[in-house]
Amino acid sequence: MIDVKPVRNVELSLWQKTYYPELLKGLWVTSQHFFRNLGRHVGRALGMKTEPPMVTILYPEVRRPISPRWRGLHRLMRRPDGAPRCVACMMCETACPDKCIYITAGESPDGRVEKFPLAFEIDLLRCCFCGLCVEACPEDAIRMDTGYLELAGYSREEFYLDREFLLRRGEPTTHPQYPGELDGATVHRVDLVKLAKGH
């Protein structure tokens, strides 16, 4: 049984009820950070050694390291000979709470595995990135470790990923591909600091 715990609303003091003093207090904290960082960036751009170093990450040129547990765009792994690891067992399709994985199984032309995916499609717009497909896979064939987080597109069709797309990043490696390349579109990387220094 779950106990019922009565929670009472916090009573605001008169000072808090007047609203503006609290608002200004909040803005003061934000402005402090803003101007401090602005000063550091300008300083570093002019070659000064500011302490402590600046804390803003200059995304997308600079990226934060991603935890190995982080879940993003899927990929289908390959065997050392390049064949898909997937055996179309439908475990991920069954586990998927959004029903966004669509697999059609077929008789494999490769004699060593009986079953393989004729089609393996993921509707990324339905995906909630829960990772249950990765958990369910008995073959370590599907992973969500591409490190790719810029999931944007101009049409719904772009988010309908097919087998070839998913296999493209599934080289027989064990380390996550980070930061990713998505279909030849290289991430444009410029070092602003070096630029400012005139290098």
Place this chain on the structure above:
Amino acid sequence: MPHLEINGKPVEVPAGTNLIEAARRLNIEIPHYCYHPGLAVVGSCRMCQVEVELNGRKSIVVGCNTAAADGMKVFNNTEAIHRIRSGVLEFYLQHHPLDCPICDDAGECDLQNYYLLHGLHDSRVELTEKHHKHKVHDVGPTVVLDSERCVLCSRCARFCREIAGVDELGIFEHGGDSELLNVPGRLLENDYAGNVVDLCPVGALTDKDFRFRRRVWYLKRTPSVCTGCSRGCNIYVDWETSRSYKNPQRRIQRLKPRYNRGVNEWWICDRGRYGYHAVDAENRLTAPRTKSDGESEATVDGVLDRAAEKIKAALAKHGPKSVAVIASSSSSNEDLFLLKRLFADELKVHSLDVTLSGEPKGKEDEILMKADVSPNRRGAVEIGVQPWGGGGVAGDDIVASALDGDYEVLIVVHHDLTRMLSQKERNRLGQNCDYILYLGTHENGMCHLADDVIPIAMWAERDATYTNFQGRVQRTWRPFEPRGEALCEWRVWQELGKRLGHSLPAESVAGVFDSIGTVVASFKGLTWEGLPANGIMLTGVSEPAYRKVQSSHPLPAY
């Protein structure tokens, strides 16, 4: 009648009942692989061992080959039994491949089920040490064998010998090399080959038709009746429609036999098993068609309006002799009853019949298959869809008269007359009949010959009853809606009746069936609600004698 106790629960069973069947009466499952109630007992799998106490003495026996005795105490859940079964399972799983993810039987596999009940041990065999046997081995046109998964229960081999009457599968070699294979020089190609897949307790024998199509846990199951011949075998329709991306048109995934002691026992023939493809075939009629001018798109209402008009005009001008109906014994009892009510009783049409000499015939044998491929001929006879009165003309004569131009309106259900007529005769029929209305399920010659075509629902798309050759009324359950604009046939007669000013009984299939029960003598007392799952004999018709089953144990009552 011995009284015995199983797990402390008392039960009384007929003399000779074995312990597995006795336990089944209490809904207690004694695990087993080789035993099947329809086959001879071999007692080879050793999974069904139970502890038995009789006259103060305790022993371990196999449940399949031990007859229940008075005062017996059977224990299915003791520590010793659990240990024995765990040991037996470890032997079975010693060289069993780790195929579950790609095995079609996963989810309905007895190795999986019993391992979870009694095994749960870690394997003591390294993956690399496992024995290898034939994989993806073709044993026949419909079945694939995976020898590594086989537990050598011999059910399939016994089925072929005892039921199908042919030796096509056997177990060869000795000990650890034992392997299920084809009898040399023979393929598994008897008319009942598909049953070995149902019998296989593991994934060794899989059905090529179902292989890799769906995982079994996706399937939904609806009881039904096979309409492939006049036997009316009881079946389950395993269907799935939510994953249409796999094969878009296909809704039925497979058929499985449903036990009915009086009709088909545990089996169905392959003609019935794979006959379901017609339901989702590409040439299904899904929309009404018309030849009439000035109508860009045919609608069911439009076709019905025109048919009613034509019938009315013909009756007014030339009387009931100018209308003829060729009905079908593939239609259900309800369809035929309303058809007879409308045309014979209300409109006084004399020429109506279901039988044509040119109808397709099937193979007949002494096991299940009947030559008559229509599921409801007995029903048509009982309901009385036949020519009557002075001017009534029977089946073939209706066609002959129609060719001579005796009818203004000809209504044809299911029958493809064009297959029985020459090109010349077809043209003559089209010219001499003022109006031909065709009710059909598939694209055929009649669709082009007829003036109007109404698509109708097939057996898997409707609730209906059929009367098999024994006189047993059996019902089907509807798993999904008819394809496209297809209608149930009885609904067409009802709508037509309304337009002709004759209201027919009941707005639902249950109501129609109940009114058959009040009107037709042999259906007296039958009600839709009162229809048991395994059918009911017509009034005055007795149950046929049951076939003697090889196991010699009294048959289960479930």
